[in-house]
Amino acid sequence: MSKHAYCGLDFGTSNSTLGLVVDGKPKLVALEAGDVTLPSALFFDFEDHKVHFGRDAISTYMEGGEGRLMRALKSILGTSTIHEATMIGPERKPFTAVLALFLQHMKKQAEQAAGQELSHVMMGRPVHFVDYDDTADKEAEDTLRAIAAEVGFKHIEFQYEPVAAARDFQQTNNREELAMIIDIGGGTSDFTILKVSPDETRRTGKPSDTILANAGIHVGGTDFDRWLSLSRLMPLLGYQSPMIKEGRLMPVGYYHDLATWQRINFLYDHKTFSDLRVLRREAKEPTLIERLLKILELREGHRIALGVEAAKVALSDQMETELPLDFIEAGLKALMSRDDLVEALNDGTDRVKKVISEAIASAQIKADDVSVVFLTGGSTKVPFIRNSLTAMVPKARIIDGDAFGSVGVGLALEAHQRFA
Incomplete structure (x- = not known):
């Protein structure tokens, strides 16, 4: 893995992935029983005193295990709750420590796959952890950075999740495009509008694009x-x-x-x-x-x-x-x-559409100028949401990315570019 052992880590509200670059190609690590996606869930088992992760956590809870299930913890980043502690059995455990357990588990699984310790990480983040509050947004990133350092990462950088998804899109794109990336995840909806130049990418060996706008809102699955x-x-x-x-x-x-x-x-x-x-x-x-x-x-x-x-x-x-x-x-x-x-979805979808309109205005383009839409995130599979958003750019062709893996793949590519 070159001079640094690095990875791309997508810690999601509902699901998480981690990507490596092997022989020049991005690859998502199988984090649980051969599956590359890991539901962002922990179950603290009061019977065997173990911590279960992902599908194992959810199934242990559903089978009636005595303990406590925790999920969607990414959503508390940037809120006052992240600084609190919670009772888990007889013990009070800080929420930051709970998040650290989950990231540590992902890191350990990936290091077993890589055969070495991972020191450098490119972490994904939404365009806004917190809407309309730059101070809270910075605090959320700083908190996540501190947790990543606590679990052993020595060098930590961040990339917007829709920009990472754009890296995945660029792998197979072979024409000049004005592209919109739509990433509707478990906790946030994020968008990137960019001009893609494949000829320049082939010439330099690095992604060549001009990002015109990034936008996001704390509305998700x-x-x-x-x-x-x-x-x-x-x-x-x-x-x-x-x-x-x-x-x-x-x-x-x-x-x-x-x-x-x-x-x-x-x-x-x-x-x-x-x-x-x-x-x-x-x-x-x-x-x-x-x-x-x-x-x-x-x-x-x-x-x-x-x-x-x-x-x-x-x-x-x-x-x-x-x-x-x-x-x-x-x-x-x-x-x-x-x-x-x-x-039930109508009001939230309208809020998401408003942010897309603002992104188009910020990019100083017209909706009809967008030539391709790249979709990722689980909620883009919901027909009403998908159809409502893609109708805003009627002349664009629609490409379905890996709903749960595109961001992780893109982060691995970004890590390769920055750290290799």
Whole structure:
């Protein structure tokens, strides 16, 4: 691997990858049982006192393992929560230490594949960790840098995730293009508009492009899940249901937390249980609040979130689906349709479209000038999102990149360019 042992690391909200360059070609490392994608999840097993990662973490939780599941932790970077600690069994563990465990696991798996220690890393980052707050955004990057250093990386650089995806796109592109990269991940939506010059790339051996605009917004797949959950599932648990006192509704904070991956564990505390028992007595439909209490008492919040995520994916291919909730109450289920999904996603998609329009204006081009759109990120597979965004550039041909791997491949290429 030349003078430095280096890699490209895409730490994602929902899934993560790590790429190496082997014999001049980028290659994603198999991080779990032969699979190159690793769900960004940890399960702290209170029975065997081990930490499980990725699919193993999720399956251990779903099989009823006694412990704590944590997912979508990238979303707390740039927030005050990242500086807090959380109870994991009898121990209080800083959130930064939890993130370090996950990155350390990725690094160890990659070093086994590379046959040597990896000292240099090109890390991906969204265009904005935090919207409209440059100070918090810088703090998020600095925190991630410090965690990467803690797990043993000696030299750490960052690249915007859509720019990294553009590197993957350039591998197979053989014409002059005005390209738009659309990366809709688990936590953010990011865009790069660039002019690509393949002839210059072949002449110099390095990617030749002119980046015209980078843009992003903190809206992604986990937000789409949350909106679908609030729309179709949480009403079964008392969301926006009436209280006995005229004009009052059930407080909504519990439901927003239950529908938000990184907030679920905060509901498992004595005060929440105590408050909900009081609210159950004050509710016009106490049975609904009883369902909510049962979920929290069983600590099955993540089962709900996983079910909604699966329903969203199912509705990309079929018109209707149902989410069984028998573990709460016999025969209970949430019915969802494609129209329900569109309604839940509409506002967020409009926000994403607004940012694309701003990027086009910032690049000082017209939408019709874009000749190709390169799609990556899991949420670009949702037809409503995909069709809504690509319709904004009607003359562009559409190329599907590796939804979960393009950024990692591009980061490996970027690492090769910088460190080799």
